[in-house]
Amino acid sequence: MEEPPKSRVLVVDDMMRNIQLISSLLYSLEVDVSFATSGQDALRAVEHAPPDLILLDVNMPQMNGFELCDRLKAEPRHRDIPVIFLTAQAQKQDLVRGFELGAADYVTKPFHAPELLSRVKTHLELARKREELKRLNQSLAQKVEHKTQELRQRNAELAEANAKLAVLDHAKNDFLLLLNHEMRTPLNTILSLAETLEVRLKETLKKDSLKPIYSAVERLGRMSEMAMLLTSLKAEGYRRHDSPFNLRSLAQVAYQSLAGEYAGKEIALRESFPEGPIDLHSDEQLAYQCLRIVLGNAFKFSPKGGSVELSASLKDRMAVVWVRDSGPGFSPKVMANLFDYFLTERIDHHSQGFGLGLATAHLIMKTLQGKIQLDNPPGGGAQVRLCFPLAPPAAGQAPENP
DSSP states (O other): OOOOOOOEEEEEOSOHHHHHHHHHHHGGGTOEEEEESSHHHHHHHHHHSOOSEEEEESOOSSSOHHHHHHHHHHSTTTTTSOEEEEESOOOHHHHHHHHHTTOOEEEESSOOHHHHHHHHHHHHHHHHHHHHHHHHHHHHHHHHHHHHHHHHHHHHHHHHHHHHHHHHHHHHHHHHHHHHHHHHHHHHHHHHHHHHHHHHTTTTSOTTTTHHHHHHHHHHHHHHHHHHHHHHHHTTOOOOOEEEEEHHHHHHHHHHHHHTTTGGGTOEEEEEOOSSOOEEEEEHHHHHHHHHHHHHHHHHHSOTTOEEEEEEEEETTEEEEEEEOSSSOOOHHHHHTTTOTTOOOOSSTTOSTTSHHHHHHHHHHHHTTOEEEEEOOTTSSOEEEEEEESSOOOTTOOOOOO
């Protein structure tokens, strides 16, 4: 390990014998000693090789110690060099003047060797500590600057990524609007042609032979409406229309609207509601759309002869509705990308459509200041939990976890 360099001490005195005496005393401290016999010589010496400590005689011709100290402290490069005055004058006003000029200490003549050595050693140690602290501060400043540059770079990258996401999000909304607009006209045409065929070929067509056409048109129509609702909710321009309604009655209406559509699957409904009405004050149309989406998924992904469980409870000023199907459950991919309305996955669950249903339900519950949670309960199937506030929370109040 490399030894640290020796400390440098500059002795300034116009009397050579004093310089020799001090040099011999400092020998025991193992320091490098240099000297100057005048103020001008001392300034040149400090400029050439700045010392760690200056022992400065006060009474010198031409430029005394006070003047020299004043000039040293006026120079930014040298102002931190500690100065110990050597003086035969121990008068209070001289000491005060020396400290006012920036002196670190003083020693009176004639010298008392232990005192001189102790003061020199102390101030050299303080000088070393100051230098270490200075280097540490510089190192920390460099690290802070480096980290600051890294943060600036990352913030710039994040801002760029956010800007790209905003563009993509806008493109998604534009696509959904375009989807709705472009689907409406051909759907109306198909529906009109199907109705015309049904009238003109009534005697020759088999019963329900046009039903697949009507079902497809109805499904695409709902998809178009969902796209419009999703776009409206994402644009944060939707205005709620709150009114009192009974959640149980609304859930039963949503179920009945789906029962005919999925009659061929022979799905059994298991219903469990608390006694009495569950009265909410919220946007009834949005709540209905959400219930229909979630129940529709449960019907769609339950096997023929399966069951759908619809239950509710009241807890902590929240009405909680559970919808559980008997299908394959949510896949890991769906669970990892909840409510992504462009998630496509070619497996049983959520294999049809663009994933608009769950994304729309999520935005509806957010608009209603409620929550939606998905999980795969023990025993199979998929479960969706909808948490509706019994009354609209105050502005800025987050819904509680039931």
